[in-house]
Amino acid sequence: DGGITQSPKYLFRKEGQNVTLSCEQNLNHDAMYWYRQDPGQGLRLIYYSQIVNDFQKGDIAEGYSVSREKKESFPLTVTSAQKNPTAFYLCASSIPEGQGNSPLHFGNGTRLTVT
Amino acid sequence: AQSVAQPEDQVNVAEGNPLTVKCTYSVSGNPYLFWYVQYPNRGLQFLLKYITGDNLVKGSYGFEAEFNKSQTSFHLKKPSALVSDSALYFCAVRAPLGGYNKLIFGAGTRLAVHP
Numbered sequence: 171d172g173g174i175t176q177s178p179k180y181l182f183r184k185e186g187q188n189v190t191l192s193c194e195q196n197l198n199h200d201a202m203y204w205y206r207q208d209p210g211q212g213l214r215l216i217y218y219s220q221i222v223n224d225f226q227k228g229d230i231a232e233g234y235s236v237s238r239e240k241k242e243s244f245p246l247t248v249t250s251a252q253k254n255p256t257a258f259y260l261c262a263s264s265i266p267e268g269q270g271n272s273p274l275h276f277g278n279g280t281r282l283t284v285t
Numbered sequence: 286a287q288s289v290a291q292p293e294d295q296v297n298v299a300e301g302n303p304l305t306v307k308c309t310y311s312v313s314g315n316p317y318l319f320w321y322v323q324y325p326n327r328g329l330q331f332l333l334k335y336i337t338g339d340n341l342v343k344g345s346y347g348f349e350a351e352f353n354k355s356q357t358s359f360h361l362k363k364p365s366a367l368v369s370d371s372a373l374y375f376c377a378v379r380a381p382l383g384g385y386n387k388l389i390f391g392a393g394t395r396l397a398v399h400p
Binding site for chain 1: 317319321326327328330334336375387388390
């Protein structure tokens, strides 16, 4: 079955360490996204990529980095510069944005805890 | 400014009763509106969308939503609630972002259906 796989499901890190969250999709979607979810705040866009080797900052990109070397993969690195990294991170994909009405397909998320 | 408001943090309803989860939006131009559902520790699942046409949109799991342009609302409804409908519901609207159509999410409404 096609879908989006995020790994690991739970991740624990010490403050000051960088950590990379994996996101892989086999839906053949061009566009991929990273969102952060905090209780009572909905979802906030971190980075998005509309095509391989291209990505753009979202609303809260500071302290995060991404790469898009393959269509299937869009890993997110949470750096030590992110002041409050503990959150639930969601990866999503969609068909090209030019159509404007395509729904997002989400992975099951990675819950990151930094202590 | 583009925004989405879900005025209720939580909605409680008895099984078998009708349910409504409210959403209002503010966006320039014609809105593309979406509803998503999230079960605990999972990603979001697409329920339905309004792009154009009939103001009453039918979606997955018996849910429907009514688009009201004059009230800038897109309330989610179901005629008869099930306990299994208990989850977190997000309303979202497309908004332009520098050539890219960004999805803006509301803060979410927790639906609790009691037996």
